[in-house]
Amino acid sequence: MDTNPKPPNTDVDTTPPAPGDLELVRGFLSLHDHVEGTRDSLPPSSETITWWLRDRGLLAFDEAPTEGDLRWTTGILEALRSRVHENMGQPPDPGSIDALDRAARETELSVDFGGKALRAGASGVRGAVGRIVAVAFLAELDGSWDRFKECSSPTCRAVFWDRSKNRSGRWCTMKDCGNRAKVRAYRERERTSA
Numbered sequence: 001m002d003t004n005p006k007p008p009n010t011d012v013d014t015t016p017p018a019p020g021d022l023e024l025v026r027g028f029l030s031l032h033d034h035v036e037g038t039r040d041s042l043p044p045s046s047e048t049i050t051w052w053l054r055d056r057g058l059l060a061f062d063e064a065p066t067e068g069d070l071r072w073t074t075g076i077l078e079a080l081r082s083r084v085h086e087n088m089g090q091p092p093d094p095g096s097i098d099a100l101d102r103a104a105r106e107t108e109l110s111v112d113f114g115g116k117a118l119r120a121g122a123s124g125v126r127g128a129v130g131r132i133v134a135v136a137f138l139a140e141l142d143g144s145w146d147r148f149k150e151c152s153s154p155t156c157r158a159v160f161w162d163r164s165k166n167r168s169g170r171w172c173t174m175k176d177c178g179n180r181a182k183v184r185a186y187r188e189r190e191r192t193s194a
């Protein structure tokens with residue numbers, strides 16, 4: 001029996017992984033739901049978040065997150081997404097920065113000189129999210145954060161790590177959203193030239 005079945009509305013993440021620990025951040029920020037028969041990516045439900053944290057080994061099976069924990073987690077997810085939007089030219093959102101500073105305290109992040117790491121002292125969901133916030137913070141320091149972008153497709157919430165040399169990537173995957181955009185642009189050109 002599958003002990004961690006994927007909730008029915010959780011969309012499959014087809015975006016290529018980001019390097020190392022950054023993949024933890026990318027996967028978290030890309031979480032979204034998709035309702036059959038509709039086009040849009042929706043923010044992840046509580047079920048999706050819980051499933052993913054367990055799938056990545058960040059949350060034990062006997063830890064049952066409360067609705068409050070999950071609302072808090074969604075807040076951190078959106079705050080990190082707003083830092084991604086900043087990479088794409090949007091102005092910084094002071095509310096999101098405050099939320100992340102607060103999250104560092106709430107997850108009891110502390111410096112481990114010996115292990116050369118940031119560690120989350122909190123347990124359960126807070127500890128899990130603390131690990132993600134720690135990776136995000138270090139990525140901002142070393143500049144690797146700047147490559148995170150949101151897919152340019154208006155119906156896609158996926159976040160990708162732009163590996164292109166000149167940072168010109170626009171789509172979560174060339175195969176899916178990239179191709180759809182190419183086909184759209186082609187049809188547009190056909191129409192205007194006709």
Ligand SMILES: [Zn+2]
Pocket residue numbers: 151152153156157158171172173177
């Ligand atoms: Zn996409």
